[in-house]
Amino acid sequence: MSNADLIREHYAANDRGDLDGMLAPFAADIQWTEAAGFPYAGTYIGPAAVAENVFGRIQEEWDDYTVAIDEVVDGGDVVVGIGTYSGTYKGTGRFFAARVAHVWRVADGEIVAFEQFTDTELVNRALRDPSTGSATQPSS
Template sequence: MSTVDVIRAHYAASDRGDLTGMLAPVGPQTTWTEAAGFPYAGTYTGPEQVRRHVFEPIGRDWAHYRFTLADLLDAGDTVVGVGTYTGTHRRTGKSFTARVAHLWRFENGEVTSFEQIVDSAPVVAAAREQS
């Protein structure tokens, strides 16, 4: 399976709501970085940390949270997914739309790192209570 096919399968699993399929390309040494300023910012290593610090909190905090893929760019050992996040915060009831890029890096056919680049402002604003 090519690098781009591995990431295409990840996004297809995301569309199905299949967390196991989403985590399939994440190995025990894979680093996963959520952007500074994003509610789940940080770098996590391995599928269990990603599940615990990213996907479980997203499921807890957001309804209808979705990544919609617009472009999937194959650069060999780097694959870039560009798209849009949308969702509605469960506590505030506010919705958001934010542009995002995902950088997937491979070595010897394995995912070594994931990096999220996102416009965090709309996400943070949707989670913020009115003052």
């Protein structure tokens, strides 16, 4: 399996809602970086940290959150996924859609690093209450 195929498999697991499949190719010390300004900004180390601080929060805080990848660019040990994020934030009921690029780094058949690039302002608009302009917490 090529590195690009490994990334495609991650995206396919995401599309199925298969968290174990999404995490399977991650190295034990994966460095996962969410863009500055994104609601989950920061670098998380290890699959459990990514599952809790990114995937878990997305599931709890958003309705119909999707990552639709249009293209996977095979650069060998560096693979880029290009697509669109979309979803509705539960705290405001506001929808967003934003283009995204993911940069994946693969070594010895494992994903060792991930970095996200997206228009964080489009995401953050969905978090803000239109009447106050302040970010809100999702309702449970």
